[in-house]
Amino acid sequence: MSNKSRRKGKLGELEFAGWLRTRFPRLTVQRNYAQSAVGGYDLTGLPGVALEIKRRKTGTQHSAAWWKQVCSAAQAESLIPMLAFRFDGKTDWSMVVPLDWVLKNPIKNPEHRYACLPAYDWAALAEDRIDEESENP
Secondary structure, eight states: OOHHHHHHHHHHHHHHHHHHHHHOTTSOOEEOTTHHHHOOOSEEOSTTEEEEEEEESSOSSOOHHHHHHHHHHHHHTTOEEEEEEEETTOOOOEEEEEHHHHHTSOOOOTTTSEEEEEHHHHHHHHHHHHHHHHHOO
16 A cells, blocks of 8 residues: 555544544544554444545545455454545545445344445444443443
8 A cells, every 4th residue: 555545534434533532532543554564454443333534536425445455354243344435525424334224223234235334424323323222331
């Protein structure tokens, strides 16, 4: 991976982590520094979630390889896979999440059953889930 690509990835991770911290101030969202050594996912701090962040120069939808990557990382740690992505020049982030997570069903086969939605809509759903978890530990 080139230095430019690594820098772009780091900036995307920092940007999305900052956005998450404004939406969820009581959570400690940060970059997963262990990922470069042992693999894994990009951000930590969302309970039960493996969150991968991607930016690309152009496009209209996420890459299947990105989703497969985060699904593998999540499965290795029994976490829920989630992918945040955006394309350069676009200001809005999008999310790919297991369809069963959206439907509040037990998550089965997330690599093949997923939903893509704007990050703001995802945040509203996630906020409800985080509130539910804190009320029912």
